[in-house]
Amino acid sequence: VGAALAFAKAAGDKATVHVYGCPAEETVGSKVYMSEHGVFNGLDAAVIVHPGTDKTYIGGTSYATHPMQFTFLGKAAHVADATYHGVNALDALVDFYGRLKAYEKTLTERHIIGAIITEGGTAPNIVPDRAVLKATIRALKVEYLEDKMLPDIKKIARDVADAHGAKVEMVHYEPLYKNMINDPRMDVYFADAFNQLYEEFGVRDDDYAEGSTDVGNVSQITRVSQPEICIGYDINAHTKEFAQAAGSDLGKMQALTGAKAMAMVALDVMGEKY
Incomplete structure (x- = not known):
């Protein structure tokens, strides 16, 4: 929401911003069904930031x-x-x-x-x-x-x-999750944004994959980049400690950093047309 508000204010009448709530990434897979029903059709790009641990990363794929x-x-x-x-x-x-x-x-x-x-x-x-x-x-x-x-x-x-x-x-018993395709140009935009925001990050190989995500289905329809932004250290995803990290001072600070980066990337994508 923060990214959308910032981008909309900066873009003015040159772009339209859509904000989607997408629950149940790894079970029901809401973005799978949203993709099948054409929700993301016609978008120039979709930006999303996923919480991660130990270090912020750009790139990679998913199974x-x-x-x-x-x-x-x-x-x-x-x-x-x-x-x-x-x-x-x-x-x-x-x-x-x-x-x-x-x-x-x-x-x-x-x-x-x-x-x-x-x-x-x-x-x-x-x-x-x-x-x-x-x-x-x-x-x-x-x-x-x-x-x-x-x-x-x-x-x-x-x-x-x-x-x-x-x-x-x-x-x-669960929907088909397609593989993730991170857009290379948008990955560069995120790298530039993180550099400007002084967010240290690593870059994953194109074939690096740990799990599956319904964002993969979105990436088969429109350009997508989904970095992982660090919200804590020495913890694992989908644990009580990970949930606590999301609400921690670091987690809140990184949510703001991620929102800024998303808005900056959206402006870069818009800049390709103007």
Whole structure:
């Protein structure tokens, strides 16, 4: 809001500024849905500053990610039944997990696959008729994720289910986060702004990625630059200490620094037209 007020006052009638509230970056991913509904269409650029720790950074990227849940469905039976053995959903899931690990070794581009079993049965003397695996499937490029990894993994799940006489249900339980594209020219604008504001910063390589963000989806639509500005030291993101740092004196000071830098970058973008 501070950046928007400053930019609007400086720009006058030469530009229009939009301010968006964007909650739930890493769960619901509001900017994913906002992007899909055309909220950011027609913008010359979008600027945002993310809180960070230890040092302010410009550049880098993020992983495209698609969280998926695989539910294998079999038929329950008593393990001691001499005639009916049921269909063991857990066996199917464990087979799938093994094949998923083997498949991962064949991938040729940068990726991450994390998986946990969240359901595996209710009692050891009952053949499980339901088993569930949750996975976070990520790639440095959304095309590799959508065109290669996801179709292959879904086929593996179907093949496993067929082989065990089970069924499989696949659900994307969170939206698709696309990879982040930081605009190089806007990154330079931020570097100039931070220098003028005496904010020490580092520059990350283009392929540096730690996690995923719904800002990636915005960056596929319009020019984006999202630096991380330091709000504390020796703490980790998404912790109680990180939340406390956001409201600290340093956090408030850095919020003001970030707002100034965003306004300066917006003016630089506007200056490209005038």
